Amino acid sequence: MGKRSMPDTSSQAGPHVPVLLDEVLAAFDPIAGKRIVDGTFGAGGYSRAMLEAGATVIAIDRDPSVQPFADALSVEFDDRFFFVPGTFSQLDSLAADHGPIDGVVLDIGVSSMQLDQAERGFSFMRDGPLDMRMSGSGESAADLVNALETEQLANLLYAFGEERKSRRIAQFIVAARETKPIETTLELARIIEKSIGRKPGDAHPATRSFQALRIAVNAEFDQLVEALFAAERLLDEGGRLVVVSFHSLEDRIVKRFFDPEKGGPSQSRHMPQVQTEARRWVEVAKARKAGEAELSGNPRARSAVLRAATRSDADSRPVKFDGLGVPKVREA
Numbered sequence: 001m002g003k004r005s006m007p008d009t010s011s012q013a014g015p016h017v018p019v020l021l022d023e024v025l026a027a028f029d030p031i032a033g034k035r036i037v038d039g040t041f042g043a044g045g046y047s048r049a050m051l052e053a054g055a056t057v058i059a060i061d062r063d064p065s066v067q068p069f070a071d072a073l074s075v076e077f078d079d080r081f082f083f084v085p086g087t088f089s090q091l092d093s094l095a096a097d098h099g100p101i102d103g104v105v106l107d108i109g110v111s112s113m114q115l116d117q118a119e120r121g122f123s124f125m126r127d128g129p130l131d132m133r134m135s136g137s138g139e140s141a142a143d144l145v146n147a148l149e150t151e152q153l154a155n156l157l158y159a160f161g162e163e164r165k166s167r168r169i170a171q172f173i174v175a176a177r178e179t180k181p182i183e184t185t186l187e188l189a190r191i192i193e194k195s196i197g198r199k200p201g202d203a204h205p206a207t208r209s210f211q212a213l214r215i216a217v218n219a220e221f222d223q224l225v226e227a228l229f230a231a232e233r234l235l236d237e238g239g240r241l242v243v244v245s246f247h248s249l250e251d252r253i254v255k256r257f258f259d260p261e262k263g264g265p266s267q268s269r270h271m272p273q274v275q276t277e278a279r280r281w282v283e284v285a286k287a288r289k290a291g292e293a294e295l296s297g298n299p300r301a302r303s304a305v306l307r308a309a310t311r312s313d314a315d316s317r318p319v320k321f322d323g324l325g326v327p328k329v330r331e332a
């Protein structure tokens, strides 16, 4: 493929505007010469900026549609850019051939491309198949809404979307699918709107339910927890982990992971902590948010929170979900 037919992956004109990019670069400063794993490649906005600043980048994404962006960067930075398809929960094994690694960055969530492509089924604003699978394989959102019992569906919408009217929505979904299976995003959005109404000025009534389904379809909380522990195993003393998240449920997980004294995995509820356990993460930075200048150009940055910390020399912990505040779907 000739260079002129490559997609434009520059951070200014790319299809996905990178969020908190300056803060990400600052978190790795000085970045030149470092080897960084970009666990959420997307359109390559972070990767490009890190490559331009002199880093070597090992990029990971589970979405096969990002390949052209990766190909473009491979042409431009052939000896410093490596793309490995896969899930970031396995980032340590995916990066194993490229070590030693100095930093890991994760920009959790969906990309603008995924949201904007109606056929991916992520958006209640665009009509498309009710899909939502980032990787394009496994169970789709349609599979879930057409198969789960009312109670299971309600519990899922409540746990992953913090949807307080989850029961009513679930009842309407189950009643609607008795006539015919729910196949499209707009069909589902209309059913939800019919169930709980729509107030002018409020977010679309389907916002929380779509978030919950997306999280379930892509096992997003499991992926995040596994990725944090994978980064802990991968990084040696002094390595930096930088995570940008987009809602409070994810941010809580990252915050507690970095700081077990806030309820993280090494704190036991039953034993008084006589001596503080060796910390795996030090220099835990205060959460960073986008400033007014960035928000005026990119409203998507409004909910973004960046957290960063440095790996200590303490041994990595086994993966443990307890204490991180990971939302659980109640059994029906």
Ligand SMILES: C[S@@+](CC[C@H](N)C(=O)[O-])C[C@H]1O[C@@H](n2cnc3c(N)ncnc32)[C@H](O)[C@@H]1O
Pocket (backbone or CB within 6 Å): 016, 017, 018, 019, 039, 040, 041, 042, 043, 044, 045, 046, 047, 060, 061, 062, 063, 066, 086, 087, 088, 089, 107, 108, 109, 110, 111, 112, 134, 223
């Ligand atoms: C918000 S976008 C990243 C945008 C990127 N920072 C940029 O500047 O273009 C998130 C990307 O992470 C990918 N992703 C989400 N969860 C993933 C996972 N568990 N494993 C690998 N990739 C994942 C999505 O497919 C999406 O392309």
